Amino acid sequence: MSFIKTPAVPVESINPKVKDCEYAVRGEIFNHAQRLQEELEKNPGSRPFDEITYCNLGNPQALGQKPITFFRQVLALCEYPALLDSDEAHKIFSSDAISRAKKILSTLTGKSTGAYSHSKGAKGLREMIADGIALRDGYPANPEDIFLTDGASAAVHMIMQLLIRSENDGILCPIPQYPLYSAAITLHGGTLVPYYLSESNNWGLEVFELKGRLDLARENGISVKAMVVINPGNPTGQVLSESNQQEIVELCRKEGLVLLADEVYQDNVYVKDKKFISFKRIIRSGYRDDEISVVSFQSISKGYYGECGKRGGYIELCGFREDVKDQIYKVASVNLCSNTTGQILASLIMNPPKPGEESHKLFFSEKEAILSSLGRRAKALEDAFNSMEGVSCQKAEGAMYLFPRIKLPNKAIDAADKAGMVPDAFYALRLLDATGLVLVPGSGFGQVPGTWHVRTTILPDESKIPDIVSRLKTFHESFMREFQD
Amino acid sequence: MSFIKTPAVPVESINPKVKDCEYAVRGEIFNHAQRLQEELEKNPGSRPFDEITYCNLGNPQALGQKPITFFRQVLALCEYPALLDSDEAHKIFSSDAISRAKKILSTLTGKSTGAYSHSKGAKGLREMIADGIALRDGYPANPEDIFLTDGASAAVHMIMQLLIRSENDGILCPIPQYPLYSAAITLHGGTLVPYYLSESNNWGLEVFELKGRLDLARENGISVKAMVVINPGNPTGQVLSESNQQEIVELCRKEGLVLLADEVYQDNVYVKDKKFISFKRIIRSGYRDDEISVVSFQSISKGYYGECGKRGGYIELCGFREDVKDQIYKVASVNLCSNTTGQILASLIMNPPKPGEESHKLFFSEKEAILSSLGRRAKALEDAFNSMEGVSCQKAEGAMYLFPRIKLPNKAIDAADKAGMVPDAFYALRLLDATGLVLVPGSGFGQVPGTWHVRTTILPDESKIPDIVSRLKTFHESFMREFQD
Numbered sequence: 014m015s016f017i018k019t020p021a022v023p024v025e026s027i028n029p030k031v032k033d034c035e036y037a038v039r040g041e042i043f044n045h046a047q048r049l050q051e052e053l054e055k056n057p058g059s060r061p062f063d064e065i066t067y068c069n070l071g072n073p074q075a076l077g078q079k080p081i082t083f084f085r086q087v088l089a090l091c092e093y094p095a096l097l098d099s100d101e102a103h104k105i106f107s108s109d110a111i112s113r114a115k116k117i118l119s120t121l122t123g124k125s126t127g128a129y130s131h132s133k134g135a136k137g138l139r140e141m142i143a144d145g146i147a148l149r150d151g152y153p154a155n156p157e158d159i160f161l162t163d164g165a166s167a168a169v170h171m172i173m174q175l176l177i178r179s180e181n182d183g184i185l186c187p188i189p190q191y192p193l194y195s196a197a198i199t200l201h202g203g204t205l206v207p208y209y210l211s212e213s214n215n216w217g218l219e220v221f222e223l224k225g226r227l228d229l230a231r232e233n234g235i236s237v238k239a240m241v242v243i244n245p246g247n248p249t250g251q252v253l254s255e256s257n258q259q260e261i262v263e264l265c266r267k268e269g270l271v272l273l274a275d276e277v278y279q280d281n282v283y284v285k286d287k288k289f290i291s292f293k294r295i296i297r298s299g300y301r302d303d304e305i306s307v308v309s310f311q312s313i314s315k316g317y318y319g320e321c322g323k324r325g326g327y328i329e330l331c332g333f334r335e336d337v338k339d340q341i342y343k344v345a346s347v348n349l350c351s352n353t354t355g356q357i358l359a360s361l362i363m364n365p366p367k368p369g370e371e372s373h374k375l376f377f378s379e380k381e382a383i384l385s386s387l388g389r390r391a392k393a394l395e396d397a398f399n400s401m402e403g404v405s406c407q408k409a410e411g412a413m414y415l416f417p418r419i420k421l422p423n424k425a426i427d428a429a430d431k432a433g434m435v436p437d438a439f440y441a442l443r444l445l446d447a448t449g450l451v452l453v454p455g456s457g458f459g460q461v462p463g464t465w466h467v468r469t470t471i472l473p474d475e476s477k478i479p480d481i482v483s484r485l486k487t488f489h490e491s492f493m494r495e496f497q498d
Numbered sequence: 499m500s501f502i503k504t505p506a507v508p509v510e511s512i513n514p515k516v517k518d519c520e521y522a523v524r525g526e527i528f529n530h531a532q533r534l535q536e537e538l539e540k541n542p543g544s545r546p547f548d549e550i551t552y553c554n555l556g557n558p559q560a561l562g563q564k565p566i567t568f569f570r571q572v573l574a575l576c577e578y579p580a581l582l583d584s585d586e587a588h589k590i591f592s593s594d595a596i597s598r599a600k601k602i603l604s605t606l607t608g609k610s611t612g613a614y615s616h617s618k619g620a621k622g623l624r625e626m627i628a629d630g631i632a633l634r635d636g637y638p639a640n641p642e643d644i645f646l647t648d649g650a651s652a653a654v655h656m657i658m659q660l661l662i663r664s665e666n667d668g669i670l671c672p673i674p675q676y677p678l679y680s681a682a683i684t685l686h687g688g689t690l691v692p693y694y695l696s697e698s699n700n701w702g703l704e705v706f707e708l709k710g711r712l713d714l715a716r717e718n719g720i721s722v723k724a725m726v727v728i729n730p731g732n733p734t735g736q737v738l739s740e741s742n743q744q745e746i747v748e749l750c751r752k753e754g755l756v757l758l759a760d761e762v763y764q765d766n767v768y769v770k771d772k773k774f775i776s777f778k779r780i781i782r783s784g785y786r787d788d789e790i791s792v793v794s795f796q797s798i799s800k801g802y803y804g805e806c807g808k809r810g811g812y813i814e815l816c817g818f819r820e821d822v823k824d825q826i827y828k829v830a831s832v833n834l835c836s837n838t839t840g841q842i843l844a845s846l847i848m849n850p851p852k853p854g855e856e857s858h859k860l861f862f863s864e865k866e867a868i869l870s871s872l873g874r875r876a877k878a879l880e881d882a883f884n885s886m887e888g889v890s891c892q893k894a895e896g897a898m899y900l901f902p903r904i905k906l907p908n909k910a911i912d913a914a915d916k917a918g919m920v921p922d923a924f925y926a927l928r929l930l931d932a933t934g935l936v937l938v939p940g941s942g943f944g945q946v947p948g949t950w951h952v953r954t955t956i957l958p959d960e961s962k963i964p965d966i967v968s969r970l971k972t973f974h975e976s977f978m979r980e981f982q983d
Contacts, residue, residue, distance in 0.1 A: 022661070022723075022756055022791050022818060022819065022822050023822075024819065024821040024822050024825065026663075026723070027660050027661065027663075027822060027825060028659060028660055028661065028662060028663050029663065030659075031659060031660055031825055031828075031829055032825060034828065034829065034832065035828075036828065036831055036832045038831075039617060039831035039834075070614065070834075072607070072608075072613050072614045073612075073613075074607075074608045074610040074612035074613040075607045075608040075610075075614065076608065077608060080610065080612045082580075085577055085578040085580075086578055088577040088578065089574040089575075089577045089578035089581065090574075092570055092573040092574045092577055092839075093570040093571055093573065093574035095570075096574065096590065099586075099589075099590055101584075101586035101589060101590060104584075104586060105580075105581065105584055105586060121807075122557070122559075122560045122807075123557075123559045123560040123561065123562060125559040125560075125565065125807070126807050126808065127558075127565045127804060127805045127806060127807050127808060128557050128558075128559040128560035128806055128807050129555065129557045129560065129799075129806040129807055130807060132524060163648045163652075163809065163836075163837060164833070164834070166832070166834060167648075167833065170833075174515075174516060174685070175512050175516055176507070176512065176513065177513060178511075178512075178513050178514065193832060196832045197832070200829070200832070201513075238507075238511070271507055306507050314614075319612060320612045321612060321613055321614040321834070322606070322607075322610065322611050322613050322614055322615060322835065322837065322838035323611065323612060323837055323838065323839065324648065324834075324835070324836065324837035324838075325837075333507060334507065334508070334509065336509040337507050337508075337509050337512065340509065340512060340516055340517060343516075343519065343520075343521065344516055344519065346521055346523075346524035347519065347521045347651070347678060347681045347682070347685070348648075348649070348651045348652065348655075349524070349555075349649070349651060349806070350807065350809070351648075351809065352648060352807065352808055352809035352810075352837045352839065352840055353807035353808065353809075354577075354808065354839040355837055
């Protein structure tokens with residue numbers, strides 16, 4: 014007779030914060046899409062579409078976007094410096110890629126990408142980033158206030174870990190929000206304090222709403238420590254006006270909130286009447302350093318660069334005391350450093366080729382081609398959604414997403430209920446099964462109760478947009494017909 | 499009259515787990531070394547040494563170790579695939595580097611290193627790693643049980659986050675231990691349950707000691723969930739015998755402990771009578787999958803490759819239930835993926851060039867040169883320590899460190915006390931100021947109370963070892979003379 018032991022790790026015994034955390038962007042719909050993809054690979058023709066189109070995630074190079082040539086030339090030279098000495102180097106690489114790679118290597122520990130760097134990131138690279146920030150804002154940046162990270166996600170975790178002590182600590186987050194924030198707050202054991210963006214006002218941020226939610230949370234005994242602002246917005250695509258940003262900063266100052274400024278889409282603005290202004294610039298033009306604390310998050314994954322797989326990014330801290338910065342540095346040092354490839358790319362996106370340098374012309378044309386195409390794609394998809402019955406879609410002023418609202422028929426809501434699904438997830442699943450398009454249900458981001466949305470990226474190759482629009486429309490018509498009230 | 503507001507983040511308000519965590523490897527001695535380095539750069543000749551020698555951290559390329567040519571050729575080709583089409587490619591790159599880069603690119607999402615991969619890591623790369631594990635162990639590995647991470651540190655955090663619910667959950671850790679473990683347990687709010695390695699038995703792991711500590715912790719109400727074993731050992735350098743490994747596995751099975759097997763030094767064994775045996779191989783040769791849960795940690799930072807800055811690594815899970823693996827996958831997906839450069843390197847170290855392939859000869863000679871030199875350096879430093887008054891140093895069978903014990907004179911202990919320092923930190927600081935050598939005090943790793951140690955890496959370039967030995971001896975003699983009892 015043999016006894017089968019209970020395995021050492023039953024799921025009931027794991028950290029409940031891990032169990033409770035959710036991340037819709039790679040959630041159930043995405044997992045279903047991966048199963049469909051495997052099915053299609055085994056049995057081509059088994060579905061009414063030939064391929065899965067992943068619009069669930071801001072992952073440009075997965076959908077065919079080409080990396081910026083200059084950036085990749087510099088990377089190749091840094092990875093294999095023997096290229097610098099080869100006779101062929103000047104035939105293959107631009108002169109400024111060669112000089113940039115030499116400059117970067119000279120700043121790295123051991124002059125190699127293979128050594129751990131300083132835990133904040135290589136100092137020379139932080140200096141290049143500080144130069145880029147200064148040029149962007151018109152105010153100097155201190156390399157000692159910059160911490161390089163394995164993408165912005167790691168940085169968000171680091172800051173949440175620093176700020177959150179228990180479930181009594183709250184973080185104000187926009188609704189809808191990018192679910193990294195809700196997941197990180199759950200994992201670190203805090204409380205998400207929601208404030209709603211105003212859909213009818215092009216997803217604007219209204220300070221009276223914010224103040225009301227803050228007061229309510231405080232009445233409920235929550236110590237609200239920080240406020241997340243995503244600008245340009247994810248999933249909403251709005252770009253904040255300067256006056257709105259000033260109101261936000263003033264509120265944070267008055268209320269003693271750390272402003273967590275997610276600015277990873279700073280290079281993604283598609284409308285002429287808006288431009289990106291950093292929160293750093295707002296505070297530098299009107300506040301002392303001891304009046305307000307701001308963390309600015311930047312990433313190499315977005316913009317026109319889209320280097321998601323490299324996992325690079327940084328935070329810039331403003332208005333933090335030295336003893337708190339020391340604590341952040343200590344935690345960074347436990348993980349030794351972020352990856353040097355991502356660090357190098359972060360220095361490059363904040364310091365791209367300048368006019369007069371050999372690569373500039375090609376760089377500029379690659380950048381403009383990507384950004385102008387993204388603008389056209391955003392507009393085409395926005396128009397398509399707005400032409401569909403019961404769908405309204407705000408303008409994508411920036412970022413990489415649209416977040417259309419869908420008035421689902423009651424019969425569809427009932428059918429979802431019977432299937433044990435949230436209505437917008439039911440819609441997204443049907444859409445996936447019919448078209449191969451992977452969208453994320455609005456419920457993954459949060460929305461006003463009783464409203465339903467989906468989020469799509471604007472990233473499929475421009476040549477595929479007409480077909481995607483046609484598939485979306487055909488599906489939607491058939492869905493609305495099927496569930497007509 | 500103006501009021502200066504309290505800044506939004508006083509250090510008193512941050513997460514106490516962050517405040518409590520410590521990491522000696524980049525702690526006070528290291529910070530002092532960085533200040534000295536800046537001073538030397540500004541005023542060369544101002545100290546009795548010309549450079550700071552960082553022996554605090556297993557960071558081979560920081561000290562001049564050259565990366566493996568094949569690995570870096572493949573990376574350069576993956577970063578800038580235009581090289582593959584250039585006429586010059588075959589003049590610069592070996593044919594197997596070219597074919598490997600093509601194979602790797604074909605497995606990546608969007609065929610680009612710039613796209614987010616699957617959250618476990620690119621499937622094709624996990625398959626290559628699984629092949630390497632199977633070859634190492636003689637038992638198959640399942641790519642679905644492999645999770646690629648930004649270095650082993652990130653993996654340790656992930657597992658601690660999964661296992662630890664509160665301070666009532668305990669993790670058995672060797673003392674001395676690599677302080678990543680104590681830092682991660684503190685950050686995630688658990689309790690470190692120490693078991694002492696036996697210094698007189700060449701830092702061996704004694705199961706009766708382990709069982710005693712486990713029982714004691716349980717009597718104190720701690721739910722002990724897992725046991726960390728570092729093999730080869732850090733900071734101790736011991737390589738476990740197969741029979742010892744079997745005892746450990748049997749204890750974990752009986753007691754329902756997850757075995758956390760830190761095997762990042764698996765390619766660093768320097769003595770002929772020992773070899774690395776994975777815990778996976780031990781359990782596959784005698785246990786069913788539902789009897790014991792093991793996590794094996796591997797890293798690209800150590801071995802003969804030493805690609806620390808790239809932040810690559812993986813965990814292989816054995817004996818975990820699907821629902822628990824789903825939770826690990828979910829948490830991995832919140833961070834999207836680990837960096838693809840590190841992922842590629844992980845596939846390369848587990849699948850290096852094979853005999854008959856064009857690069858094999860060069861690869862083999864580079865690998866052997868590094869490993870045999872490391873063995874000689876370990877021996878030279880070990881002999882040096884053992885020749886010093888009051889110092890005894892166990893053999894470095896593997897890994898990259900020596901952990902000599904220093905019998906400090908009472909007067910030195912008193913002097914340390916007066917300076918407000920732990921005695922071994924006092925010794926290490928004096929050593930640094932006198933020689934520029936950066937060692938880590940044993941107190942950062944834990945040690946039997948009343949004993950004092952320092953940890954040094956064996957990584958300085960071999961040509962520098964005689965000078966380092968001489969500096970160590972001269973300093974030690976003078977220190978012992980100064981504090982003679």
